[in-house]
Amino acid sequence: MLKRKTLLLIDTNNFVTQEEVAVLAHSLAGAGSKTVNLAQLLNICTVNALGRVMVGKKLFADGSGSGDAKADEFKEMVVEMMVLAGVFNIGDFIPALEWLDLQGVAAKMKKLHKRFDAFLTAIVEDHKKSSGGKHVDMLTTLLSLKEDADGEGAQLTDTEIKALLLNMFTAGTDTSSSTVEWAIAELLRHPKILAQVQQELDQVAGRDRLVTELDLPNLTYLQAVIKETFRLHPSTPLSLPRMASENCEINGFHIPKGATLLVNVWAISRDPEQWKDPLEFRPERFLPGGEKPHVDVRGNDFEVIPFGAGRRICAGMSLGLRMVHLMAATLVHAFDWTLADGLTPEKLNMDEAYGLTLQRAAPLMVHPRTRLAPHAYKASSS
Template sequence: MFLIAVITLLVALVLFRFLFSGKSQRRSLPLPPGPKPWPVVGNLPHLGVFPHHSLADLARKHGPLMHLRLGYVDVVVAASASVASQFLKTHDANFSSRPPNSGAKYMAYNYQDLVFRPYGPRWRQFRKISSVHLFSGKALDDLKHVRQEEVAVLAHALANAGSKAVNLAQLLNLCTVNALGRVMVGRRVFGDGSGSDDPKADEFKSMVVEMMVLAGVPNIGDFIPCLEWLDLQGVVSKMKKLHKRFDDFLTAIVEDHKKSTGTAAHVDMLTTLLSLQEDADGEGAKLTDTEIKALLLNMFTAGTDTSSSTVEWALAELIKHPHMLARVQKELDDVVGHDRLVTELDLPNLTYLQAVIKETFRLHPSTPLSLPRMAAESCEINGYHIPKGSTLLVNVWAISRDPAEWAEPLEFRPERFLPGGEKPNVDIRGNDFEVIPFGAGRRICAGMSLGLRMVSLVTATLVHAFDWTLADGTPEKLNMDEAFGLTLQRAAPLMVHPRTRLAPHAYKTS
C-alpha cells in the first residue's frame, strides 16, 4: 500500500510539474505589441473619431497584430490578411462568440438575435433557419423576381425624376428595404409601389443609421464596468429610446402578420418563423416573439443600409472615373441591349461589372471594423499570448488597403480583378483574407449571398439604364469622405441627375 501511495504521489508530482511548466510557458509568451495605455481608460483615447483609421495608423507603427487595453478589457487587433487568417480560420472555433456590449444588450433584445447571440446550439438553430429559409440558393432563386421588380420600380422612379436633383441614398434605401420586406414579411414596408420618396422610409433609414452610429461608439461602460451605471456619454439612454422605436415598428409587423396568416400568395420568412412557434422543426426550442423580432431587426438593419450604401459608393466611384463608367455601360449594352433592364441571369456575363463590385467592396467595405469576437480560451498567435476573454477586432478596411497586398491600394482600379490583373481569382466570400467585406469563418455574414446579388443587380441597373451628372461640382472634386459609424456611410449624400439611355418601354413597371 505504501509503495502504491508513493508511486501515486510521484505520478501526481510529474503531472503537476508538466501542467505547471506548460502553463508557465504559455504565460511567459509576450502580449502582442501596442501603444502604451493611459491610466484607467487604457487605449480608448487612441481610437479617435474613425477607429478603423486610427487602428490602421497604429498598426503601421506596432505591426499587424496589436494588443490594446480598453479600460479593463484586453483587445487584439488583426490588420493584415495573414493575421486575420490565423484568427478567423486556424483559431476560428476559439473566436466564435461575441463579447458583452451595450449595443447587443439594449438594442438587439439582450443578445436574443442572430448577430450577437453567444455561439452555441441556439445560435446554430438561428443560423440554420436563416440559411435554409432566406439565404439558400433555392430561396434566392425563387424570389429573384421580387428583387428585379423592386429594382424596376427604382428605375421607373429615376426615369420620372425630371430635372430635379435626386438624393440617391434615399431611393436606394427604399428599394432595398422593400425588396427585403417582400421576402421577409410578404409586402412592401414603405411607399405605394411608385418608387417615389416616402417620409416613413426616410425616418426608418435615419433609425438604421443612428443604430449603426451608436453601435460604433466605444461606450466607456463596456470597458469600465463600474462606470456603466453613470452612462457618461448618454449612449445607453439613446440606445433604449431607439430600441423602443424599432420594437414598435417590428411589433406592428408581427401582429399584423399574425392576423393575415393564410391570406398571403406565398410563404415569406415571417410566416415560417411564426410556424416555428408551434413546431420547432426538430431543431430545438420553439421561437418566441422576442426572438422573431430580434431576427427581423438583424435582417432589416444589416441587410438594407449596407447594400444601399455599397451601391452608392460604387456609383460615386464610377462617376468619379468616367472612362470606367463608359466601359461598364458598353459591356452592359453588349450583353443586355437597350430594350430591357438587367436581370440576375445577366450578372455572370458581366465580367467588368463584377470587377467593379469587388473593387468597391475592397475600397469601401460596408463594415470597416469587424463586429467583435471573444477568445473562449487563451491561445498563441504568431508567438504572442492571446488572453482568454480578450476581444478580437479585425480591421477589414486596413487589410483591403494594405500595400503589402495591393498595388496602389488607395486607387479605385477594377482591372486588378480581371484576367491578367494582380488578383484575378480573389474570392470576396471569406476564402481569401486580403479582402473580406463579409467577414470569414463561423460568424461570416449570414446574408452575404443576398447582399452580393442585390448590390450587383442594383449597380448594374443604375449604370445600364442611366447616364449620370452631379448636381453640384465636377467628378474630380466629388466628396468621397466617410461618415462615422459601424457601417461605412458617405459623409455627403450622392446628389445626382439621372438621364435615361434605354428605350422608353424598358422603364415601365407592370
C-alpha cells in the first residue's frame, strides 16, 4: 500500500515538473551575458521539482547562475555519496580486513550520514509543524501512514521515513540533471543534430511559448536524442549491487550463493556486437530505418537499460523520463548555446568522473541566448 500510494503521488504531479522547468528557463533568460554553470541550475531544478512532490515545497532558491551555497552543499553531499558507494573497497573483497577500514570509506560514510540526517531531520520536523494537512505530498502521506503503513498495522518510524526521502532525493536528482547535461554537451558537439532538434521543436511548439509535456509525444527526434544519451552516458554505469540468494549457473558461469553481482550497463550499451560505431553519438539509430528502431530504455530491451530491468527496476523511472525529456526539450528549444571562455565544441572536455553515477569530470559552463518571444520566459507564479 505504501509503495503504491507513493508512486501514484509522484506520477500525478506532472504540473510541478513543468512549472519548475519554466522557472529554470526564466533564470537562464535573465543570465544576460554571464557564464552559467548548467550543472548547478539543472540540479536546483530537479531538486526543487522533487522537493515539491515529496515535501510540498522548494528546497533551494531558484538561482541565476551566481551560485546557491545550500544547493552546492546538497549536490556535493550527493556526489560524495555516489563516489563512496562506487569506490573499490578492499574490505568488500577481503572480509578479514573490513574492520580496519584501510581506505577510510566507513568513516567517511558515517560522517556523510550525519550531514544527511541533519538535512532530512530539519525537513521532517519543519513539515510536522507547518503542513497542517494542507499539502498533498509524499511526506504528508508517509506521516499519515506511520501507524498503519501496510494496511495490517505495521508502523513506520521517522528513521524509515528519512531513509525513503534519502533514496528518492539521491536517486532522482543528480541522475536526471547529469543526463540532461550530457545531452546538451553532445548536442553542442554535433551542431547538425542540434539544428534538427530545434527545427522539430519549432514545428511542434512554435516560438511563442515554452515546450509542455503535451508536446513530448510528438517530438520523435528529440526522443531519439535522449535514448542515445542514455546509451552513451547511462546515469548509473554499474547497476546497484545484487546478491545471489541461491547457487545458480548462467551461460556456463557458476554463481555461488551470497555472491555480489553488478551489471555493467555502460559496457553493454557500447558493445560493438550490439551497436554499429558504438562510440558515435547517432540518434538516428533509434528512428525508423535505423539499426535499433524499436529499442526502448524502460527495461524491456537489454541492449540499453539505464533504469535497470525486472522487479528491481528504478521506481522513479516514469518521473525521471518526464523530467529529462522536458528539461532537455526546453533548453534546446528556448536557447542557443555557446561555450564559456571561447571554447570550441571540438575541445569540450567529455571526460567522466568516477563514482556510482556518471558525472561529467568538468561541469558544463555556457552562455545561453534566448530564441523565443520574450513573454515565453515569464516566471511561473508557483
